[in-house]
Amino acid sequence: MSETTDTGGTRAQGAREGRMSGLSKEKIGGILARQGILVAFVLFMVGFALANQRFIAPDNVLGVIRSSAILGVMALGVTFVVISGNLDLSVGSMMSFSTIVVLDLHDQIGPALAIPAMFGLTLLIGAVIGFLVGYLRLNSLIVTLGMLSAIHGLTLTWSGGQNMDIADKEGTWFSVFGQGSVLGIPVPILIFAGLAVVLGLILAKTPFGRKVYAVGGNGVAATFSGVRRARVVFMCYLASSFCVATAGLIQASRSLGSQNTVGQGMELEVLAAVILGGASLLGGSGTIFKTVIGVLILGFIKNGLLLVGLQFYVQYTVTWVIIILAVWLDIAAKRGRLWSPIA
Amino acid sequence: MTLRKTFAATTAAAALVCAGAAGAETMRIGITQNNVGVDSYQTTYEKAFIAAAEANPDVEVVVLDAGGDVARQIAQMEDLIQQEVDAIIIWPTNGEAVIPAVRKASQADIPVIVTNSNIAEAGFDFVASFSGPDNITQGSRSAEIMCDRFKALGIENEARVVQISGQPGYTTAIERAKGFEDRLPEVCPNVTLVETQPGDWNREKSQQVMEAFLVKYDDIDGVYAGDDNMGVGALNAAKAAGRAGDITFVGATNFAVGYEAMAAGEYWGSIYQSPVDDAEAALQTAIDVLNDEDVPFLNYFDTPKITQDNMGEFTKPVF
Secondary structure, three states: OHHHHHHHHHHHHHHHHHHHOOHHHHHHHHHHHHHHHHHHHHHHHHHHHHHOHHHHOHHHHHHHHHHHHHHHHHHHHHHHHHHOOOOOOOHHHHHHHHHHHHHHHHHHHOHHHHHHHHHHHHHHHHHHHHHHHHHOOOOHHHHHHHHHHHHHHHHHHHHOOOOEEOOOOOOOHHHHHHHOEEOOEEHHHHHHHHHHHHHHHHHHHOHHHHHHHHHHHOHHHHHHOOOOHHHHHHHHHHHHHHHHHHHHHHHHHHHOEEOOOOOOOHHHHHHHHHHHOOOOOOOOOOOHHHHHHHHHHHHHHHHHHHHHOOOHHHHHHHHHHHHHHHHHHHHHHHHOOOOOOOO | OHHHHHHHHHHHHHHHHHHHHHOOOOEEEEEEEOOOOOOHHHHHHHHHHHHHHHHOOOEEEEEEEOOOOHHHHHHHHHHHHHOOOOEEEEOOOOOOOOHHHHHHHHHOOOOEEEEOOOOOHHHHHHOOEEEEOOHHHHHHHHHHHHHHHHHHHOOOOOOEEEEEEOOOOOHHHHHHHHHHHHHHHHHOOOOEEEEEEEOOOOHHHHHHHHHHHHHHOOOOOEEEEOOHHHHHHHHHHHHHOOOHHHOEEEOOOOOHHHHHHHHOOOOOEEEOOOHHHHHHHHHHHHHHHHOOOOOOOEEEOOOOEEEOOOHHHOOOOOO
């Protein structure tokens, strides 16, 4: 579906540009149209690198990607949900839950059992949301907005409102997921990259992936074509909660302790990254690769503004000015001109 | 409107029943808290407050929580006024927005005691007393701890410090930063504060900020964090970069994690602020106001310095 949408855009724009000029411009236009967000990303990177050379130092780049991995892993799952035509606003609150649960269980039953137990509980919550949205066909905005609060309550009940900390911070192998590295590459990056490849392949190359696009693109048509829509939506939420559990694992392992509100507000950042990557809120389009670019843009903007040393009151505003600029660049590239009265 | 009236009537009826049961001499004190459960400090505060009230036979308390929501807190103030409690303790969710509700209570002749974080100055006329920590003093004391440590290390003439502050706009964050920034040049004039960025009271956020600082500055000798939660986040970042040994970490509001890091010799010092003291001071202030005792308008409870040197005198915080 995404392929179709993209080609459609390119064709329309190609025709427009063809009338105006020659073939080479058309080619450049085509590339821009497909990868507008990538171009925006490169532009920001160059801009920040000029402002502070340390921005592109390998240490910093690895550091930023590692920090972004938590948000990124969550965004991978939400990409599935968004492409299937739904929303997931509960991921931040669910991530707090996973983090608190795995930290608490770590000291009670040991890490080897705590991790699968936490994954099980988080998937259970995902299944509940999937059931409500997929099978009962409730509005995903309301369901996940409600779950945002409900899960927060669950987390507070579990922890009794207390911060959760691992007692023996030095002597546990649990820290490997957040603090370890293999061949100089931090483990969170490896998890993020590995998951992105696997989920990217599922979405792009398997029948299930095509069903996700079909359900999001036109649910009714998909149903009449024999796609079991409820099941596809259910599986998308399950995938999302799996990603959230993974993010919670990285988060818990990174700081070996946590507040109850650790994921608070992340649902909007995740959604921003997914939409920045070009997925449509209406469903039916988007790719894992572009979500990854969206995540990296958010991560590097945050880091870049810190390194430039902008006063922090200004940072909030500048961050969103840059994000909106990026979205504009993406859209402008797709339609081949900076502004258009007919969208 | 009808719903509100029904609700008020029910609560008032319930209050009458309670008052009848409690006897004539009992002081009825209502409290509306900021956001219990959002962090361990507030959770411990609530427990301590209830425990202190139960230990005092002359006091009966109505304990409410605004869940961080200004509108809900204002509604709770109105409920407490309706219930005709003898005094109201408020932990403001927002120092400006609650002023009208506080004024209303004051006009109903119910003394209002503000706890933990003060309301804006415009509302001072309607407040009987503020009970809480002196955050400016806390910031100054952190500066002194930092400076004393630099002198002990012999780097008081060249040390460079970064600051990770609390949530922007939050009074506690602003006051601590002000206290620190004003006091540091007085005690250690040659120490430079190179940059301040907010960590939003969040360990993970603070860790990210510190990572950026470590990339940006090759030479950092001290980190001042607005609370220990953020301080430990900064410590984690420095440890990962292998630079923790060169840096003096000073925080505020000593948390259990900060206390442990001090015991491990990785974290230098903090300010000991007990939520139990905070809660007990608030209740005592309310009782003193009701007994017509002379209570200072700003009724601070003491928050002493704690460092690796004297931590033995303090018990590990429960939060």
